[in-house]
Amino acid sequence: MTAEETPGVQDTAPETGGPAPAPSEPARSDSIDREGRPLVEMRNIRVAFGGVHAVDDVSIDLYPGEVVGLVGGNGAGKSTLMKALSGAHPPDSGEILVNGQPAVIHNPRQAKRYNIETIYQTLALADNQDAPANMFLGRELKTRFGNLDDAAMEAATREVVARLNPNFTNFKTPVQSLSGGQRQAVAIARAVHFNAKILIMDEPTAALGPAETAQVRDLIKQLEKEGIGIFLISHDIHDVFDLSHRIAVMYHGKIVGVVKKDDVTPDDVLGMIIMGKSLEEVSAEERAKLH
Amino acid sequence: MSETPATPATQGAPRPAGGSGGTLNDFRRRGGALYRATEIDGRLLGLMIALAVAWIGFDIASRIWGQGGDSIFGGSFLTPRNLFNLSVQTASVAVMATGMVLIIVSRNIDLSVGSMLGFLAMVMGIFQKEVLPEFVGFDNQFTWLLTLAVGLGMGALIGTFQGALVAYIGIPAFIVTLGGMLVWRGGAFLLASGRTIAPLDENFSRVGGGTEGSLGRLGMDLGIGSDTLSWLIGIGVVLVLIGLVILARRRRQAFDFPTRPIWAELLILVGGSALVLAAVATVNAYSWPVRVAARYAEANGITVPEGGLILSTGIAYPVLIMVGVTAVMTWLARRRQFGRYVFAIGGNPEAAELSGINVRRTVMLTFTLIGVLVAISAAITSGRLDAATNALGQWNELFVIAAAVIGGTSFAGGIGTVPGAILGALFMQTLQSGMVLIGFDTAQQNIVVGIVLVVAVGVDTAYRRRTAS
Numbered sequence: 001m002t003a004e005e006t007p008g009v010q011d012t013a014p015e016t017g018g019p020a021p022a023p024s025e026p027a028r029s030d031s032i033d034r035e036g037r038p039l040v041e042m043r044n045i046r047v048a049f050g051g052v053h054a055v056d057d058v059s060i061d062l063y064p065g066e067v068v069g070l071v072g073g074n075g076a077g078k079s080t081l082m083k084a085l086s087g088a089h090p091p092d093s094g095e096i097l098v099n100g101q102p103a104v105i106h107n108p109r110q111a112k113r114y115n116i117e118t119i120y121q122t123l124a125l126a127d128n129q130d131a132p133a134n135m136f137l138g139r140e141l142k143t144r145f146g147n148l149d150d151a152a153m154e155a156a157t158r159e160v161v162a163r164l165n166p167n168f169t170n171f172k173t174p175v176q177s178l179s180g181g182q183r184q185a186v187a188i189a190r191a192v193h194f195n196a197k198i199l200i201m202d203e204p205t206a207a208l209g210p211a212e213t214a215q216v217r218d219l220i221k222q223l224e225k226e227g228i229g230i231f232l233i234s235h236d237i238h239d240v241f242d243l244s245h246r247i248a249v250m251y252h253g254k255i256v257g258v259v260k261k262d263d264v265t266p267d268d269v270l271g272m273i274i275m276g277k278s279l280e281e282v283s284a285e286e287r288a289k290l291h
Numbered sequence: 292m293s294e295t296p297a298t299p300a301t302q303g304a305p306r307p308a309g310g311s312g313g314t315l316n317d318f319r320r321r322g323g324a325l326y327r328a329t330e331i332d333g334r335l336l337g338l339m340i341a342l343a344v345a346w347i348g349f350d351i352a353s354r355i356w357g358q359g360g361d362s363i364f365g366g367s368f369l370t371p372r373n374l375f376n377l378s379v380q381t382a383s384v385a386v387m388a389t390g391m392v393l394i395i396v397s398r399n400i401d402l403s404v405g406s407m408l409g410f411l412a413m414v415m416g417i418f419q420k421e422v423l424p425e426f427v428g429f430d431n432q433f434t435w436l437l438t439l440a441v442g443l444g445m446g447a448l449i450g451t452f453q454g455a456l457v458a459y460i461g462i463p464a465f466i467v468t469l470g471g472m473l474v475w476r477g478g479a480f481l482l483a484s485g486r487t488i489a490p491l492d493e494n495f496s497r498v499g500g501g502t503e504g505s506l507g508r509l510g511m512d513l514g515i516g517s518d519t520l521s522w523l524i525g526i527g528v529v530l531v532l533i534g535l536v537i538l539a540r541r542r543r544q545a546f547d548f549p550t551r552p553i554w555a556e557l558l559i560l561v562g563g564s565a566l567v568l569a570a571v572a573t574v575n576a577y578s579w580p581v582r583v584a585a586r587y588a589e590a591n592g593i594t595v596p597e598g599g600l601i602l603s604t605g606i607a608y609p610v611l612i613m614v615g616v617t618a619v620m621t622w623l624a625r626r627r628q629f630g631r632y633v634f635a636i637g638g639n640p641e642a643a644e645l646s647g648i649n650v651r652r653t654v655m656l657t658f659t660l661i662g663v664l665v666a667i668s669a670a671i672t673s674g675r676l677d678a679a680t681n682a683l684g685q686w687n688e689l690f691v692i693a694a695a696v697i698g699g700t701s702f703a704g705g706i707g708t709v710p711g712a713i714l715g716a717l718f719m720q721t722l723q724s725g726m727v728l729i730g731f732d733t734a735q736q737n738i739v740v741g742i743v744l745v746v747a748v749g750v751d752t753a754y755r756r757r758t759a760s
Binding site: 142 | 545548622627628631638641643644645646
């Protein structure tokens with residue numbers, strides 16, 4: 001594999017099978033075109049750990065340029081559902097379609113072939129390695145003799161990271177000595193560089209300070225403009241409201257409701273998270289309480 | 292980096308140039324700059340300094356408590372003869388230690404290398420003495436090559452099998468190799484029903500070194516003089532070093548990356564070249580035993596000059612093998628995807644898996660690799676002894692692990708270097724032969740080696756904590 005090729009765009013990726021759905025013109029309000037073909041459809045996904053259904057018959061979709069927020073209490077199944085998509089933990093049953101074609105995703109390598117990239121809560125970096133090694137981990141650039149091309153990898157890393165975080169200069173030190181924001185920059189750079197079409201972000205701002213959080217928010221808005229679909233897992237309801245077009249609420253392994261951000265208030269969503277009921281049921285209960 | 296000397300606030304004020312008051316600080320500041328500019332691995336440098344101290348210390352001690360000798364300190368340690376033997380004795384453990392680095396870096400362990408060495412030596416012994424002669428007769432010139440091929444293949448097979456148990460079945464490496472330690476030792480005994488296989492094929496035993504198994508003898512046989520080949524190798528290594536430094540520098544310049552200052556590059560090159568050439572000069576200064584030289588002269592019709600025939604022993608084959616293995620293993624660890632993955636797995640196994648790395652296969656291959664290296668060491672050890680015994684390699688697993696750990700390999704995983712392991716092995720062997728020279732018995736030696744191991748890891752841990760902050 002030469003340095004110029006970008007792994008992931010060839011092979012079995014079925015996305016080239018038909019005309020790509022035209023990314024809708026993004027705007028502040030929800031102008032996502034949901035008439036076209038979804039980028040991702042997950043249908044009837046089930047994941048069980050022992051006898052516990054961590055994800056129980058869940059279906060969800062994602063359109064180009066759309067950010068879908070996944071919210072719910074601890075153990076609601078958000079991360080497990082996303083691990084089914086990223087290949088980290090394949091589902092027991094159910095179907096995943098990418099660009100309308102059934103996708104075979106049994107491990108992270110296969111997910112990357114569909115340009116599904118994940119930024120994990122733990123960032124999933126090899127702490128003893130430097131930023132270029134981490135950015136290219138599993139997809140190293142090589143010289144024509146098959147040796148690692150560290151200089152080329154460092155150059156590419158410098159370029160991508162500079163866009164995300166201009167203050168980043170430590171390209172030769174192990175990432176364990178970097179700050180949370182810098183580590184985050186490395187993790188995001190990895191997804192950006194390899195042409196993510198579908199991005200899963202699991203608590204992307206959990207370890208960050210306010211300035212770095214703002215950077216990540218800007219980045220998410222920039223990525224959605226490029227037509228990338230993003231699943232955003234977050235505990236922070238304000239983050240979710242600020243960034244998402246739709247919000248899916250999970251409760252005990254099931255999706256209790258998917259709402260458009262413009263149709264609801266943060267309190268509505270909080271009610272859904274806490275009671276584990278759809279918006280209509282929550283509203284009905286609230287009405288009942290009022291009476 | 293915290294090796295910058297603590298700078299008192301007052302130092303910010305301009306000081307008179309050449310002021311005598313700050314000599315020590317000045318020295319430390321310059322030392323720090325030197326250290327940073329050369330980007331030398333501090334741990335390796337520390338180990339080299341410790342080695343130098345140990346060598347000089349043992350030399351002086353051997354003059355006081357031992358028989359003394361004709362070295363510059365009047366001892367018997369820093370003599371060509373002792374250093375030649377030291378290099379040969381180090382080779383076997385050092386070769387295995389380079390593989391142990393990768394095993395420990397990926398958070399595993401191999402306790403079976405000593406027993407595996409005994410088993411593989413026995414396999415090769417029986418193959419060359421009892422199997423092969425039936426087909427090609429005794430003293431075939433290819434016996435040694437075929438035997439080595441069988442040994443290496445067998446080593447790879449055993450290593451892969453143990454690695455598969457660890458990686459695919461999920462049995463902890465400690466258990467698998469603890470079992471292997473018992474199995475292969477017992478296997479070595481059963482294979483030959485407890486016999487010792489000796490003597491071995493003449494060419495095969497040259498792999499173990501000695502006057503016959505060194506470049507001096509080869510040079511004489513080729514008629515180009517006893518010291519020529521060793522010098523050629525030494526000069527070749529120096530040229531390769533220069534080439535590598537230039538290539539790395541060009542590569543960084545091509546991308547406009549910061550490079551080391553020229554003087555720092557030169558310093559490294561001059562220092563490294565001096566070490567290589569000094570080593571060659573040392574083994575070339577070790578001459579053949581008088582009787583061996585006389586016999587060789589007689590057999591080959593060489594007239595012996597007055598005062599006896601002085602021939603250089605030169606670099607021993609096991610040392611050449613060690614150098615080659617070091618180069619290949621360093622390349623694998625630093626320049627190949629495989630090595631990158633091994634270190635990534637050690638740094639964060641979960642991240643490695645999520646990045647799409649085939650963790651299981653990579654782990655299995657580290658065991659395959661050490662199996663091959665153990666086979667090389669088995670050839671060296673049995674060749675040196677000119678016999679395959681079923682006790683061969685006993686306790687070697689401990690020396691190999693100790694060499695890797697003294698060389699800076701961390702049991703927490705993800706950290707370690709191949710050259711460090713070589714220096715670690717050299718350090719262990721230095722302790723052993725040094726203590727023999729000053730008359731320590733085995734019990735005393737074991738106590739010292741044990742203490743040194745613990746102290747070395749303690750110092751390393753403290754160093755790491757200091758540089759991490």
